[in-house]
Amino acid sequence: xxxxxxxxxxxxxxxxxxxxxxxxxxxxxxxxxxxxxxxxxxxxxxxxxxxxxxxxxxxxxxxxxxxxxxxxxxxxxxxxxxxxxxxxxxxxxxxxxxxxxxxxxxxxxxxxxxxxxxxxxxxxxxxxxxxxxxxxxxxxxxxxxxxxxxxxxxxxxxxxxxxxxxxxxxxxxxxxxxxxxxxxxxxxxxxxxxxxxxxxxxxxxxxxxxxxxxxxxxxxxxxxxxxxxxxxxxxxxxxxxxxxxxxxxxxxxxxxxxxxxxxxxxxxxxxxxxxxxxxxxxxxxxxxxxxxxxxxxxxxxxxxxxxxxxxxxxxxxxxxxxxxxxxxxxxxxxxxxxxxxxxxxxxxxxxxxxxxxxxxxxxxxxxxxxxxxxxxxxxxxxxxxxxxxxxxxxxxxxx
Amino acid sequence: xxxxxxxxxxxxxxxxxxxxxxxxxxxxxxxxxxxxxxxxxxxxxxxxxxxxxxxxxxxxxxxxxxxxxxxxxxxxxxxxxxxxxxxxxxxxxxxxxxxxxxxxxxxxxxxxxxxxxxxxxxxxxxxxxxxxxxxxxxxxxxxxxxxxxxxxxxxxxxxxxxxxxxxxxxxxxxxxxxxxxxxxxxxxxxxxxxxxxxxxxxxxxxxxxxxxxxxxxxxxxxxxxxxxxxxxxxxxxxxxxxxxxxxxxxxxxxxxxxxxxxxxxxxxxxxxxxxxxxxxxxxxxxxxxxxxxxxxxxxxxxxxxxxxxxxxxxxxxxxxxxxxxxxxxxxxxxxxxxxxxxxxxxxxxxxxxxxxxxxxxxxxxxxxxxxxxxxxxxxxxxx
Numbered sequence: 001x002x003x004x005x006x007x008x009x010x011x012x013x014x015x016x017x018x019x020x021x022x023x024x025x026x027x028x029x030x031x032x033x034x035x036x037x038x039x040x041x042x043x044x045x046x047x048x049x050x051x052x053x054x055x056x057x058x059x060x061x062x063x064x065x066x067x068x069x070x071x072x073x074x075x076x077x078x079x080x081x082x083x084x085x086x087x088x089x090x091x092x093x094x095x096x097x098x099x100x101x102x103x104x105x106x107x108x109x110x111x112x113x114x115x116x117x118x119x120x121x122x123x124x125x126x127x128x129x130x131x132x133x134x135x136x137x138x139x140x141x142x143x144x145x146x147x148x149x150x151x152x153x154x155x156x157x158x159x160x161x162x163x164x165x166x167x168x169x170x171x172x173x174x175x176x177x178x179x180x181x182x183x184x185x186x187x188x189x190x191x192x193x194x195x196x197x198x199x200x201x202x203x204x205x206x207x208x209x210x211x212x213x214x215x216x217x218x219x220x221x222x223x224x225x226x227x228x229x230x231x232x233x234x235x236x237x238x239x240x241x242x243x244x245x246x247x248x249x250x251x252x253x254x255x256x257x258x259x260x261x262x263x264x265x266x267x268x269x270x271x272x273x274x275x276x277x278x279x280x281x282x283x284x285x286x287x288x289x290x291x292x293x294x295x296x297x298x299x300x301x302x303x304x305x306x307x308x309x310x311x312x313x314x315x316x317x318x319x320x321x322x323x324x325x326x327x328x329x330x331x332x333x334x335x336x337x338x339x340x341x342x343x344x345x346x347x348x349x350x351x352x353x354x355x356x357x358x359x360x361x362x363x364x365x366x367x368x369x370x371x372x373x374x375x376x377x378x379x380x381x382x383x384x385x386x387x388x389x390x391x392x393x394x395x396x397x398x399x
Numbered sequence: 400x401x402x403x404x405x406x407x408x409x410x411x412x413x414x415x416x417x418x419x420x421x422x423x424x425x426x427x428x429x430x431x432x433x434x435x436x437x438x439x440x441x442x443x444x445x446x447x448x449x450x451x452x453x454x455x456x457x458x459x460x461x462x463x464x465x466x467x468x469x470x471x472x473x474x475x476x477x478x479x480x481x482x483x484x485x486x487x488x489x490x491x492x493x494x495x496x497x498x499x500x501x502x503x504x505x506x507x508x509x510x511x512x513x514x515x516x517x518x519x520x521x522x523x524x525x526x527x528x529x530x531x532x533x534x535x536x537x538x539x540x541x542x543x544x545x546x547x548x549x550x551x552x553x554x555x556x557x558x559x560x561x562x563x564x565x566x567x568x569x570x571x572x573x574x575x576x577x578x579x580x581x582x583x584x585x586x587x588x589x590x591x592x593x594x595x596x597x598x599x600x601x602x603x604x605x606x607x608x609x610x611x612x613x614x615x616x617x618x619x620x621x622x623x624x625x626x627x628x629x630x631x632x633x634x635x636x637x638x639x640x641x642x643x644x645x646x647x648x649x650x651x652x653x654x655x656x657x658x659x660x661x662x663x664x665x666x667x668x669x670x671x672x673x674x675x676x677x678x679x680x681x682x683x684x685x686x687x688x689x690x691x692x693x694x695x696x697x698x699x700x701x702x703x704x705x706x707x708x709x710x711x712x713x714x715x716x717x718x719x720x721x722x723x724x725x726x727x728x729x730x731x732x733x734x735x736x737x738x739x740x741x742x743x744x745x746x747x748x749x750x751x752x753x754x755x756x757x758x759x760x761x762x763x764x765x766x767x768x769x770x771x772x773x774x775x776x777x778x779x780x781x782x
Binding site for chain 1 (some may be wrong): 439440441444445448540548549550551553566640641642643645646647648683684687694706725726728729
């Protein structure tokens with residue numbers, strides 16, 4: 001017995017030594033937790049250039065909050081979601097974050113939208129000890145952290161980084177379609193740069209050369225020059241670091257000049273709007289996707305229930321953006337539940353890093369974090385547009 | 400009504416025309432000096448943004464309000480200041496070095512941009528400045544060895560004479576306030592110097608200015624350079640406040656926001672730049688506050704009128720749903736601006752002057768006092 005006690009205390013001491021410095025230094029807030037409520041915050045682009053993302057993401061989040069609360073909340077505490085509009089402006093994101101930290105006293109920032117907006121505001125959260133969970137940008141800074149800076153441990157992400165997901169889909173498609181001349185067209189910003197990097201890295205790793213690299217400015221609507229260049233360079237596959245309108249624009253333009261390579265979109269292309277607005281033009285377009293795109297009429301089981309609930313609440317078809325928003329809250333709820341009845345910031349952090357697996361209802365790759373890895377997964381899948389709908393071609397891809 | 404009895408020509412160029420001004424500005428200054436100790440970091444951040452926008456507002460006022468030259472490219476000058484700061488800071492230079500360097504460099508670029516302004520007028524000049532802004536945005540995105548392209552640059556806290564000044568600290572607030580005050584005093588001095596008078600002469604009539612011996616080329620370039628340099632200084636502060644900069648932050652939209660600062664404030668005096676900055680920065684948080692608090696207030700009011708608990712709650716929920724509709728804030732914001740342009744072309748400062756005069760002349764105030772007097776003569780069409 002005494003030996004056992006000794007062993008236990010030795011183990012405890014060893015653990016304290018190993019985990020002590022890292023754990024002890026990260027300051028985590030307990031604000032926003034009361035007997036009845038957990039206050040959480042988010043800032044979305046509800047009126048700016050990417051509101052086509054921000055609005056459904058927030059809808060998905062609200063739906064998740066309702067669902068969690070309808071089931072009695074998290075150990076009896078109801079979720080209260082504070083949402084502010086950043087309009088994709090860093091200045092507004094900074095002010096909104098300060099407001100939520102100071103006035104609304106949020107416990108966690110969940111799913112904030114956009115790279116410059118999240119980057120400009122994240123120090124405010126870390127200083128206040130507020131976790132930044134699952135921001136809607138797949139950039140490295142949202143999960144890579146410096147172990148010597150304890151407050152950086154507060155960031156977690158569950159979105160596939162563009163570089164990794166692009167590498168995975170390019171790696172799959174090149175042998176699959178016997179591609180000789182891979183090309184890329186990307187948006188001239190941080191997102192496009194990530195896709196471009198992923199593409200070049202993978203093509204070079206496969207001992208090939210990019211046949212053509214072209215870019216366009218965000219908001220552009222004419223792609224005839226790009227399409228002509230891609231055609232002239234003899235591309236047989238074009239990776240698209242585009243979003244919605246540009247995807248349709250360039251594919252349509254290429255069709256006009258009789259250029260029909262294999263089109264392969266990066267993950268942001270995998271949204272319902274592309275087949276819905278592109279109609280027949282985008283038939284046969286491939287894209288990397290994080291999960292299977294849900295359709296209300298063909299979905300089954302829990303996804304069907306979810307899709308119907310979404311439609312009932314917003315009178316709009318659910319889309320991938322809504323799934324991502326919904327998942328941010330459900331992932332938080334999972335780990336907050338795991339943290340136990342007497343939830344504190346420290347306990348949430350421990351629960352997140354425990355390695356416990358969260359599996360969503362959409363058959364996404366499982367979410368799992370550890371104290372060295374704050375990125376949920378790097379697994380991606382490929383879908384193709386068939387008869388105006390996304391259909392999964394291959395899942396479980398990585399590079 | 401106050402009558403200022405002038406006994407000396409020097410009185411015309413005094414910074415404060417009468418003793419009362421000392422009191423009111425002193426009071427304002429005292430309030431601003433104690434404010435950061437009384438308010439939270441949320442409000443303090445708003446004030447810091449007001450200061451930064453006001454510095455840009457003053458810069459634009461020199462160019463647009465006083466010299467009569469248009470510019471929808473000031474976000475580019477802000478970007479040059481911001482990137483100069485980020486670049487030099489990353490190479491280990493302290494704030495006291497890169498702050499003036501950012502100003503000077505932006506001033507030089509401003510002078511170069513000013514050269515086409517010698518031949519262009521009105522809308523053509525605006526197009527030239529827009530193109531300039533696009534070029535700068537493009538250069539920032541492409542020149543990766545210096546600007547890190549679209550990945551953007553992190554900007555660390557200010558290192559000022561060995562002291563670290565974090566962006567949410569009171570010291571940073573005072574740094575921005577101090578720079579704003581210096582810029583305002585500098586501009587006031589500029590405007591009562593021969594250079595400032597030349598600017599105003601150019602604005603009022605280029606032909607007349609020329610016939611009085613004013614070198615149009617020299618003064619237009621000078622105006623552009625000064626305006627750009629001040630904007631560059633603001634850019635340094637902006638970079639620090641954001642802690643991160645990327646090319647997509649300095650778009651046409653930001654330039655338009657700056658133009659709105661002086662149009663809403665009133666494009667004929669420095670007060671306008673300050674009032675406009677307050678408006679542009681604070682309206683959004685104010686609408687947010689209303690969105691959060693108004694439903695509750697209306698609910699308790701309706702409780703007072705005996706609607707009952709349930710009814711009051713329904714009212715509150717309904718109002719909250721309406722106020723948090725996506726995009727509503729943008730719509731309200733846009734509406735306010737349209738109203739201003741339609742009904743208050745002299746801006747907030749113009750309105751303030753009208754109110755002041757109304758009480759000073761009561762009951763003899765007449766609307767016609769502020770009617771636009773200027774009529775164009777034929778010769779001005781071919782300036």
